[in-house]
Amino acid sequence: MKTIRSIIAVLAITFASFTIARAADPLPSWNDGPAKQSIINFVTKVTTPGSPDFVPVPERIATFDNDGTLWCEQPVPVQLYFALDRVKALAPSHPEWKTKEPFASLLKGDLRGAMAGGDHALLELLMATHTGNTTEEFEKIVKDWIATAKHPKTGRLFTDMTYEPMLEVLAYLRANGFKNFIVSGGGIEFMRPWTEQVYGIPPEQVIGSSVKTKFEMRDGKAVLVRLPELNFNDDKADKPVGINQHIGRRPIAAFGNSRGDQEMCEYTQAGSGARFELLVLHDDAAREYAYGPALGLPDVKLGAFTQAVYDEAQKSGWTVVSMKNDWKQVFPPVKK
């Protein structure tokens, strides 16, 4: 009888937890309102058996931009801080960088100046600092860096500058049978070493920009060497291309925050059945940053939320999240 009582106790606890989990608010960092409600409505209808909008588990694919959608991208995207530290580390072997842009600006600590050269300068910077090693060597460099790298304004680890409300969305979707993918203009190998720990997203669910790699035998060991040649630029109209290449089906939900995510949202929306698109508007200078230029917010150039994107979102029924009004809390609580 003792065994039976134990079994019943275990079952009772299991069912009780289940009931509590179902009843609890899945998005506690979101203020009640249309944005939060739109997420819950969508998830409820695609997961309710018998609903006309029901979607089988294997087709529950959600894609998330990273910079500005899952973590803070201001004052400049995190990967640029990584590039800066790589430039510093590699500078002794590159005396010519002292007078050559964008390296010269970077070495003076002027990150925005380094970005002034546009895409070409940025690409040259990334090639010089992100290649020449094996994929495993690069992974270790990223892992070591991300473990201690901190945001210049808040002093918090970059991996703590993630958006708590979006972490909740990731967990909520995952608990409802979704497979979450990152679809970012950032480097695929810059993200993979930490996305599993930070977002619960494994390397094989990360899509990003990449350099070409080459198979080689080094000391009798098969390795892949990272070449200074762009393989894929995962931005704008190429985000759907990357999605198709990696996933092979249209997402049913897409989350972004800028012009770079427009085609991903359009591609998501154009599928049949229930669809969901969401853009985060950074209108919270007090708790994070305020930038657009939609709605007259300051224009930061890189990855901007333009007025045209805002207008399309309104017209197409995409959810626009006001960070200021819709989020109770922006970043995870500081660990004591």
Add this chain to the structure above:
Amino acid sequence: MKTIRSIIAVLAITFASFTIARAADPLPSWNDGPAKQSIINFVTKVTTPGSPDFVPVPERIATFDNDGTLWCEQPVPVQLYFALDRVKALAPSHPEWKTKEPFASLLKGDLRGAMAGGDHALLELLMATHTGNTTEEFEKIVKDWIATAKHPKTGRLFTDMTYEPMLEVLAYLRANGFKNFIVSGGGIEFMRPWTEQVYGIPPEQVIGSSVKTKFEMRDGKAVLVRLPELNFNDDKADKPVGINQHIGRRPIAAFGNSRGDQEMCEYTQAGSGARFELLVLHDDAAREYAYGPALGLPDVKLGAFTQAVYDEAQKSGWTVVSMKNDWKQVFPPVKK
């Protein structure tokens, strides 16, 4: 009490099934011997908690070649039959094909003749028959074709010309927490429409050769158009490149059957911890086909199991499966 009895009954059945499942032979179509034992030994050691070779579930990545490893690739790879039927369907709009190779040979039913032009001719054929439509249009063409297309010798559906022993390996690995990926020289979009149903491998776990695609708005709907330009040739030294691009970590197990899979096996083996590589040798003319040219078997040119690959397998401790001796049964039983 009735409830308690029901619960106990359910639990008893659950535990009983579990015990039976554990005790049953996971690879019933394999004859006992070193090949079968090597698979079971590997899976056991990487999944036994506390074992020095234990591998956490997220790192249990296995990669499988498709043609000749999971399904029959003789007398020519299945995708060539698909291309042939596409040539027939498109021929009325291409009168020039009557005298132009490789189309002319194909239209006369001479598939090996069509292959005689080598990679260049094959690429031209694939571009002409696999592109110009949207990804969703192409998916439908493949789905419709694969539903009825049959092997010329056996008259069975191509999807029934899969290897029963390898389907068991896929299921055995999956049941032990592995994520199985296809890594094939075949077209990624030619495989994705049916791999979930046939192999239990979803589209996002299929890696293959691909053409470039382009985002477009057609009638106000976002689509991807397939361009007649090769994007990636997933073969030989580029298989590890494709694996890294899609998965972002080294597989711990790799399964192939030819020269095209050599670097995938080398790349798999070069990681740390327990590793497993397996090559299927087609030495069974009676039940399937016999080809090498390793061990003096006939040379079929395409995707050959060369003597050099055989020698490396012996030297490196890769399992070589003799289809004739190691497999009790080659194809799934014919459905009545």
